Amino acid sequence: MKRSALTVALLSLTILSACGGLEKDVNPPKLPEVNLQQQSHDVYFAQGATAMEASEQVMLKRFIADSGNLTHAEVTLLTGANPAAQAQLEAVTGILQQHGVARDTVQWHYQPGSDGTVRVQLETATLKTPEPCPDWRDDPTSNHYNKNMGNLGCAYWTVVSKQIADPRDLVRGEGEVAQDPYRNTIAIERYRTMQPLGGAAESSVMSDAGTGGE
Numbered sequence: 001m002k003r004s005a006l007t008v009a010l011l012s013l014t015i016l017s018a019c020g021g022l023e024k025d026v027n028p029p030k031l032p033e034v035n036l037q038q039q040s041h042d043v044y045f046a047q048g049a050t051a052m053e054a055s056e057q058v059m060l061k062r063f064i065a066d067s068g069n070l071t072h073a074e075v076t077l078l079t080g081a082n083p084a085a086q087a088q089l090e091a092v093t094g095i096l097q098q099h100g101v102a103r104d105t106v107q108w109h110y111q112p113g114s115d116g117t118v119r120v121q122l123e124t125a126t127l128k129t130p131e132p133c134p135d136w137r138d139d140p141t142s143n144h145y146n147k148n149m150g151n152l153g154c155a156y157w158t159v160v161s162k163q164i165a166d167p168r169d170l171v172r173g174e175g176e177v178a179q180d181p182y183r184n185t186i187a188i189e190r191y192r193t194m195q196p197l198g199g200a201a202e203s204s205v206m207s208d209a210g211t212g213g214e
Contacts, residue, residue, distance in 0.1 A: 030130030030153035032160075034167045036123060039067055043092055043118045050087035057095065060120070064099045067122055071100055072166035074123040076107045080115035092118050127167035130157050 041063040043056050052060075064070065077092055079085050093106050133154035140149065164170065 029148065030133060030135070030151075030157060032130055032157050032170070033128040034171050035126045035128065036168070036171070037126070039063075039122045039124075041120045043088075043120065045084070045088050045116050045118070047116055048082075048084055049116075050084050050091065052088075052091045052095075060092070060095055061099070063120070064096065068124060069100075070096070070122065070124065072125070072168070073101065073105075074107075074168070075101055075105060076109060076121040078109050078111050078119040078121065079117065080112060081110045082115045085110065088118050092120060096120075123168075125167040125171070127161050127164060127170070129161045130154055133158055 041060065043052065043060055045052065045056075067073070075096060077089050079089060089108050093103060096106060097103055130153060133151070135150035135154060138150045143149065
């Protein structure tokens with residue numbers, strides 16, 4: 001009886017030590033990395049002026065060119081509340097549009113203490129695929145503890161990463177997140193009122209064809 005109890009104790013210790021080793025040796029799944037970059041540039045206008053000076057245009061265009069692809073960038077314009085503010089914002093927005101920024105994605109904000117200056121704030125995102133991928137360093141034939149293999153997540157995220165237009169969607173999501181209780185109801189109602197496939201016209205043609213020999 002004592003030997004039996006000792007054997008059970010030894011087996012228990014062996015199992016616990018194996019489980020402890022498993023926790024320390026788990027490979028986390030490969031995940032992509034989203035990097036957000038924030039940049040800003042100040043555009044100066046003469047007091048009360050609504051047009052941008054040529055030198056300011058050159059510097060703004062250079063800033064935009066150095067910022068890379070702005071198709072999915074988050075663009076914010078900050079300026080003070082002055083009579084020429086709207087025209088100044090329009091001037092800066094026009095140059096942004098020339099470089100692929102959609103007008104409806106440019107946000108305007110007014111703040112005190114910045115009369116005659118329009119600050120352009122850009123937030124862009126880059127997506128880095130998991131590394132190293134593919135990862136076949138682990139030998140599957142010796143995976144006795146059924147731990148995660150090093151290649152877990154490589155194929156999925158490598159493919160998905162190439163299909164994502166705006167990497168910020170992985171961080172913040174996009175669109176309406178509130179639940180719409182009427183959505184399923186509308187789908188069912190449309191299904192019930194839908195005309196059968198083929199329609200009445202086709203049904204009548206089929207009927208005429210069936211009695212065409214009479």
